[in-house]
Amino acid sequence: MKMRYLSLVAAASVMAIWIGCSTPEPRGITVIPNRDVSISSSANAPVAGNALGLPLEPAKAAGGSTLGYETSPLLGASIGAPLSQEAEVLKQRQLDLAQYAGEELWIIHRSKVDNSAASDDQYPGTGALMTQVDEKEAPLPLKHTDVKASVVGYISTVDVTQQFENPYDQKIEAVYVFPLPENGAVNEFVMVVGDRRIRGIVREKAEAERIYAEAKHQGYVASLLTQERPNIFKQSVANIEPGKRIDISIRYYNTLVYADGWYEFVFPMVVGPRFNPPSRYGGIGAVPASPLASSGQPTDVHYLKPGTRSGHDIALTLEVNAGVKVEELECRTHKIQVQGMNEPLGTTTRRIDGESFTVKIDKADTIPNKDFVLRFRVAGKTMKTAMITHEDHRGGFFTMMLYPPAAVEALERAPLELVFVLDCSGSMSGEPLKQAKAAIRHALKKMDSRDTFQLINFSVDARQFGREPVLATRENITRALSYLESLQSEGGTMMIEGVKAALDFPHDDSRLRFVCFLTDGYIGNESDILQAVHEKLGDSRIFSFGVGSSVNRYLLDGMARIGRGTVAYLGLNDDGAKVMADFFERISHPAFTDVKIDWNGLRPTDVYPKRLPDLFVGRPLAITGRYTPGTKPGVIELSGKAGKSRIKVPVNAKSGSGETSPALASIWARSRIAELTQQETVSRDKDLSSQIRKTALDFQLLSPYTAFLALDASRKTEGSVATTIPVAVPVPEGVKYETTVE
Amino acid sequence: MRFLLAAFFLLLAVVAPRAAEFAVYDVYIDSGTEALAAYQLKISDRRAAVKILSVEGGQHASFANAPKFDEKAIQRDVIKVAAFSLAARDKLPSGRVRIASLHVEVGPGLTPDWNAIVQAAGGPGGRKISAEVSISKRENQ
Numbered sequence: 001m002k003m004r005y006l007s008l009v010a011a012a013s014v015m016a017i018w019i020g021c022s023t024p025e026p027r028g029i030t031v032i033p034n035r036d037v038s039i040s041s042s043a044n045a046p047v048a049g050n051a052l053g054l055p056l057e058p059a060k061a062a063g064g065s066t067l068g069y070e071t072s073p074l075l076g077a078s079i080g081a082p083l084s085q086e087a088e089v090l091k092q093r094q095l096d097l098a099q100y101a102g103e104e105l106w107i108i109h110r111s112k113v114d115n116s117a118a119s120d121d122q123y124p125g126t127g128a129l130m131t132q133v134d135e136k137e138a139p140l141p142l143k144h145t146d147v148k149a150s151v152v153g154y155i156s157t158v159d160v161t162q163q164f165e166n167p168y169d170q171k172i173e174a175v176y177v178f179p180l181p182e183n184g185a186v187n188e189f190v191m192v193v194g195d196r197r198i199r200g201i202v203r204e205k206a207e208a209e210r211i212y213a214e215a216k217h218q219g220y221v222a223s224l225l226t227q228e229r230p231n232i233f234k235q236s237v238a239n240i241e242p243g244k245r246i247d248i249s250i251r252y253y254n255t256l257v258y259a260d261g262w263y264e265f266v267f268p269m270v271v272g273p274r275f276n277p278p279s280r281y282g283g284i285g286a287v288p289a290s291p292l293a294s295s296g297q298p299t300d301v302h303y304l305k306p307g308t309r310s311g312h313d314i315a316l317t318l319e320v321n322a323g324v325k326v327e328e329l330e331c332r333t334h335k336i337q338v339q340g341m342n343e344p345l346g347t348t349t350r351r352i353d354g355e356s357f358t359v360k361i362d363k364a365d366t367i368p369n370k371d372f373v374l375r376f377r378v379a380g381k382t383m384k385t386a387m388i389t390h391e392d393h394r395g396g397f398f399t400m401m402l403y404p405p406a407a408v409e410a411l412e413r414a415p416l417e418l419v420f421v422l423d424c425s426g427s428m429s430g431e432p433l434k435q436a437k438a439a440i441r442h443a444l445k446k447m448d449s450r451d452t453f454q455l456i457n458f459s460v461d462a463r464q465f466g467r468e469p470v471l472a473t474r475e476n477i478t479r480a481l482s483y484l485e486s487l488q489s490e491g492g493t494m495m496i497e498g499v500k501a502a503l504d505f506p507h508d509d510s511r512l513r514f515v516c517f518l519t520d521g522y523i524g525n526e527s528d529i530l531q532a533v534h535e536k537l538g539d540s541r542i543f544s545f546g547v548g549s550s551v552n553r554y555l556l557d558g559m560a561r562i563g564r565g566t567v568a569y570l571g572l573n574d575d576g577a578k579v580m581a582d583f584f585e586r587i588s589h590p591a592f593t594d595v596k597i598d599w600n601g602l603r604p605t606d607v608y609p610k611r612l613p614d615l616f617v618g619r620p621l622a623i624t625g626r627y628t629p630g631t632k633p634g635v636i637e638l639s640g641k642a643g644k645s646r647i648k649v650p651v652n653a654k655s656g657s658g659e660t661s662p663a664l665a666s667i668w669a670r671s672r673i674a675e676l677t678q679q680e681t682v683s684r685d686k687d688l689s690s691q692i693r694k695t696a697l698d699f700q701l702l703s704p705y706t707a708f709l710a711l712d713a714s715r716k717t718e719g720s721v722a723t724t725i726p727v728a729v730p731v732p733e734g735v736k737y738e739t740t741v742e
Numbered sequence: 743m744r745f746l747l748a749a750f751f752l753l754l755a756v757v758a759p760r761a762a763e764f765a766v767y768d769v770y771i772d773s774g775t776e777a778l779a780a781y782q783l784k785i786s787d788r789r790a791a792v793k794i795l796s797v798e799g800g801q802h803a804s805f806a807n808a809p810k811f812d813e814k815a816i817q818r819d820v821i822k823v824a825a826f827s828l829a830a831r832d833k834l835p836s837g838r839v840r841i842a843s844l845h846v847e848v849g850p851g852l853t854p855d856w857n858a859i860v861q862a863a864g865g866p867g868g869r870k871i872s873a874e875v876s877i878s879k880r881e882n883q
Contacts, residue, residue, distance in 0.1 A: 190808055191796070198798045198845065199808035201816055211762075211795060211847060220764055700813045711795045713764035713845040714880060 139167040141174035147316040166240040176727035179268035182231035182554040185670035188251035189708035200710030208707035219716040225708040231554040253663035262375040269368035273740035275493040276524035283524020289728030302728040313366040321356040325379040332573040335362035369730040370549035387653040390664040397664040399624040404592040404615035415450040417511040423519035425459040425493035426739030432548040436518040439576035447472035458498035459491035503536035521552030541565040550732035598637040608671035669699035766880040776864040777834035780826035791852035800841035
């Protein structure tokens with residue numbers, strides 16, 4: 001009898017908790033009366049700084065103290081948690097989710113086997129907003145992305161506005177997973193509701209997620225921006241009412257890449273479908289377009305079936321002021337309009353006059369399914385200004401380009417051991433594999449007979465051309481070309497097998513070993529690969545080649561950085577022979593190694609990258625750091641080894657004509673976060689995460705541990721809980737849906 | 743049995759954590775008859791009852807953009823904002839005008855006790871002017 005009572009009480013408790021959790025109405029609201037305060041300031045009170053600029057005083061007074069009330073546990077777990085913690089993280093996420101409105105549980109707990117049943121019928125009612133065009137159009141809440149970018153020198157400022165609109169007859173939460181450049185410092189986030197502009201604030205990720213979930217639950221319009229990878233972000237917008245529009249504006253800064261005489265501006269538009277090794281949790285899943293589809297990974301990208309469009313389009317305007325004469329520009333990814341030219345520019349190169357130009361994506365090319373890449377070549381071999389500085393209340397910041405000394409170009413290289421590692425997984429099928437094969441063909445034909453080579457291909461496992469590297473004789477190259485032609489793409493991307501095969505064999509001491517990875521990088525376990533490269537690298541150098549229209553630049557850049565090599569990208573319209581010719585030009589001369597800088601009185605602190613990498617011909621390095629205002633040098637000295645001799649070269653570090661950019665503080669902070677994040681992939685030092693968190697909060701930047709949150713607390717939306725609608729995206733151009741989406 | 747259940751629910755209601763409340767606090771500056779060209783504000787809650795979640799721009803076109811804030815102060819839920827307008831004097835606001843709104847989370851059962859310091863400048867020359875700041879809670883619609 002006693003047991004029965006206990007059971008009843010327990011059952012009642014469970015019911016009560018369940019009711020408390022699932023009710024859409026807020027719990028326990030306390031009415032707080034209006035309270036006005038009125039404080040006067042006198043005209044005699046000192047005004048800090050310039051009255052019009054009104055720079056803020058350094059934060060000194062601690063008027064407020066840290067808030068004391070408790071926060072709920074995590075809604076989301078940290079990405080990239082160590083393997084040993086995965087099960088715990090998963091368990092924790094499931095428990096935590098139970099505290100929130102029930103509408104999310106069915107998505108998280110759904111088995112992946114049901115994905116085949118996913119269909120458009122699983123979206124809410126669509127009313128009259130769905131339209132039919134040539135292709136089937138799926139009604140989705142992201143209507144348009146508007147990108148306005150400006151480049152001054154080699155610093156770019158990019159404003160991205162995402163226009164969300166609810167085409168359904170029910171309230172929704174839109175969730176959009178999208179890419180940005182991996183070195184982009186995202187530090188502005190504004191939610192626009194009607195004509196009201198609400199600026200978001202960076203908070204610790206777990207806290208931001210808790211507040212967002214609570215606001216969503218209570219019916220407020222809110223938005224949350226999180227970083228899933230340094231180049232992948234998740235935008236959630238809660239409680240968009242039927243027919244209503246909410247815009248999200250993001251601003252980021254980054255530095256342009258300079259390679260082989262060309263500056264390169266890249267705006268990624270879609271996340272390619274990632275492959276996650278079996279039993280690996282913490283990746284990015286690739287699933288069909290359906291609110292019910294789930295891969296079991298913490299973040300999923302939903303892909304539209306072939307022949308389906310979402311109606312989401314993109315506009316992009318780029319203004320460039322190079323500061324020096326621009327001689328040529330080219331865009332091989334999109335048709336563009338160049339101001340002052342009447343015809344769209346296709347995949348050709350145009351000569352232009354002057355230091356500045358403006359381009360727009362042509363109206364005929366607005367489907368966001370490939371990276372936008374614009375290159376421009378400036379007069380001369382180096383930049384006009386080596387160093388750009390900025391000073392504000394936080395101190396001094398600088399960025400500068402380091403070029404390998406001209407003397408390096410006069411030296412000849414040593415014999416090489418070249419290892420080509422070709423990704424033959426399903427995502428490379430078609431054009432990407434064709435492009436990669438063309439590039440390797442060209443490279444094999446350019447080899448010196450003193451060199452040796454190996455050819456490795458991987459998908460679910462790795463195979464290789466020879467038992468060991470062979471001499472680059474005509475006969476061996478003919479055999480290798482035949483082996484290369486026989487390769488087909490299929491299966492998953494077990495890149496770790498390719499890394500092991502390429503780095504786990506004895507090194508021929510008489511040759512420099514260069515390992516060339518040719519891949520789209522569509523994997524979800526980037527940290528495993530970067531860690532493996534770090535552990536197995538030895539004396540090898542890694543040169544990564546990103547092949548495709550929308551590759552994983554974070555992985556490829558990371559492999560080259562850790563591998564002390566360089567990265568190059570081979571788009572679907574690029575000339576593989578040209579990309580390989582540039583590569584051979586780079587490796588035809590020894591690298592400028594053991595690089596050191598004599599700062600000549602600048603006394604910089606926190607310079608990134610911390611360890612200066614080797615410099616290759618045609619590949620300058622951008623470095624960034626802090627300095628004490630008022631200590632700028634005129635000339636600094638760069639020293640290093642070229643071949644067997646040590647040489648020193650002066651570098652003009654005088655800040656040009658007073659050029660300054662407030663973006664430098666954000667760029668410096670982002671570089672610091674990138675460096676600490678890289679250390680974190682190979683170290684268990686727990687202090688690294690708190691350093692990343694502090695830097696991100698101090699500079700209001702997104703990071704693995706921080707998130708942007710914006711909330712409109714002025715009104716509660718009507719209706720019950722919002723249905724979560726993932727924004728489905730097209731697979732990148734040249735990638736096959738059938739071989740990549742689960 | 744009913745008594746036991748009622749007592750249990752009562753106990754549950756008392757001990758169950760209450761949801762946080764979200765609210766908007768409008769920030770007004772009254773510059774009297776002077777045109778307001780620039781301001782700098784520091785706002786904190788003496789009771790540490792709020793978390794500042796977002797900052798909205800003001801009602802007047804000259805200050806409609808959401809103002810930027812000091813990154814270090816916001817970590818202590820103290821907001822320091824500054825904005826200026828280069829518009830002609832007759833296009834600048836005067837009198838009492840809402841120049842920003844704070845969207846906040848208020849701890850359960852708590853009420854903020856705001857402390858605000860304003861510094862203001864009027865006209866294109868940036869002359870210091872007297873101004874009053876007031877903060878009031880906006881009724882939820």
